[in-house]
Amino acid sequence: MRNYAVIGDPVEHSRSPGMQNAAFEFHHLGSPYVKYHVRPAELGDFVEFAKRQLAGFNCTVPHKAAIIPFLDEVDPDALAAQSVNTVTVDENGRLSGTSTDGYGLETALRENFGKDVEGAEFCFIGCGGAAHATAFHLARRGAKTIRIANRTIEKAEELAEKLSKCFPSLELDTASPRDNGTLSDWFARTNFLIQATSLGLKFADPPPFDLELLTPDLKLAVFDTIYLDTPLLKRAKELGLPAAGGSAMLLYQGAKSFEIWTGLPAPIEEMRAGMEGKPSC
Ligand SMILES: NC(=O)c1ccc[n+]([C@@H]2O[C@H](COP(=O)([O-])OP(=O)(O)OC[C@H]3O[C@@H](n4cnc5c(N)ncnc54)[C@H](OP(=O)(O)O)[C@@H]3O)[C@@H](O)[C@H]2O)c1
Structure with a gap:
């Protein structure tokens, strides 16, 4: 299984890995979600890496608009808003983006x-x-x-x-x-x-x-x-x-990203606990 990621600059503070891995673990899919510190000048190299190695990634500040020229397909509202936070990578390395914010x-x-x-x-x-x-x-x-x-x-x-x-x-x-x-x-x-x-x-x-x-x-x-x-x-x-x-907003934008990538229902309470750094029961 290919990995998933969140990219940002900075990204250390991100709660997305805890939240997303709680969802993947709930569905017995391991912990494939990682964070990458990607500076603006590194975005092109990251995209080439993502096409080969990732199944999807989230973008946070400052990449939500900058990612758009790299995408093969963009949801019309996300394009008009110039803001993409969820990218899906298919088996052929084609990238499609939308916003779940x-x-x-x-x-x-x-x-x-x-x-x-x-x-x-x-x-x-x-x-x-x-x-x-x-x-x-x-x-x-x-x-x-x-x-x-x-x-x-x-x-x-x-x-x-x-x-x-x-x-x-x-x-x-x-x-x-x-x-x-x-x-x-x-x-x-x-x-x-x-x-x-x-x-x-x-x-x-x-x-x-x-x-x-x-x-x-x-x-x-x-x-x-x-x-x-x-x-x-x-x-x-x-x-x-x-x-x-804004914690519930963070939770539900992440839940929607998970569902877009996997087609599986997002386990909301497990993701909430993962986001807050608590062990899920
Ligand atoms: N809860 C969630 O899931 C979630 C998701 C996304 C974002 N957020 C939050 O939303 C907020 C905005 O994020 P963003 O991605 O929209 O950031 P952004 O694109 O960098 O926009 C920043 C906004 O803050 C204003 N601002 C910054 N410094 C200011 C200052 N000193 N005085 C007055 N206005 C100032 C900017 O005004 P100018 O246009 O005048 O520069 C702009 O409106 C952040 O706090 C972020 O944490 C939360």
Whole structure:
């Protein structure tokens, strides 16, 4: 059996090997999932290696867009979003790519908040690879509105333009995360607030927006894609707002990758335990 892998730069912190090997072991397929530290300049060499030696791999930062020119086939939404996190390698070395981040987010929202995305109003803070992939998925799944606030507002405008071409009836808006008036207006109408910047990964990071804008009367659920207890999550919980971090998103994007590669059902609880570094029972 050929191996599977996750590639990134850095990649040491990745929880994917523990999570994926728990699934392979559950199905008596050994522990074939490894991590490779691949720097941007090494991506081409890695792809040649993968064609000969791997059956599939996950891409994390900074390879989600850079991998696309190497692929023989790309899912249209992943191509439009320029974000691929799951690559399958067939016996002939042909590579096909897709993104499971949006499925991961949708399933995490359902698990954490018991709510579906169809007809829902979303507000994204941040507009990197994760926001691109998940916004396309949510639009495909029937979201009513997607509002995007990003430090580099041009990126938010570009994503909104791409989304509007693919989904003409989707309501879209963009703003700076420093525009308190607009954010406060958005929050009053939002069902899901998705924190999709990298702010909160480091202790000294500033908040992604003015946290005073969150108030207990809001009807929104707060989801931070980061899987730490960030200041945003702490504030939301203090106010009694429904709030969750990104660990379930990580779990379900990995579960979908496993199912794409193997055609087998992902053993969710075993993968969750593997992701958290716990022995599965
Ligand atoms: N839970 C999961 O399964 C999962 C999956 C994927 C990603 N994630 C998380 O999602 C987050 C974003 O990942 P990504 O892949 O989208 O990263 P990315 O492509 O590098 O995008 C980073 C985002 O953060 C913003 N940002 C970075 N530094 C900032 C600062 N100092 N001030 C304001 N904004 C700043 C960027 O704004 P600019 O555009 O202005 O630079 C951009 O919107 C990360 O925290 C990652 O851990 C979680």
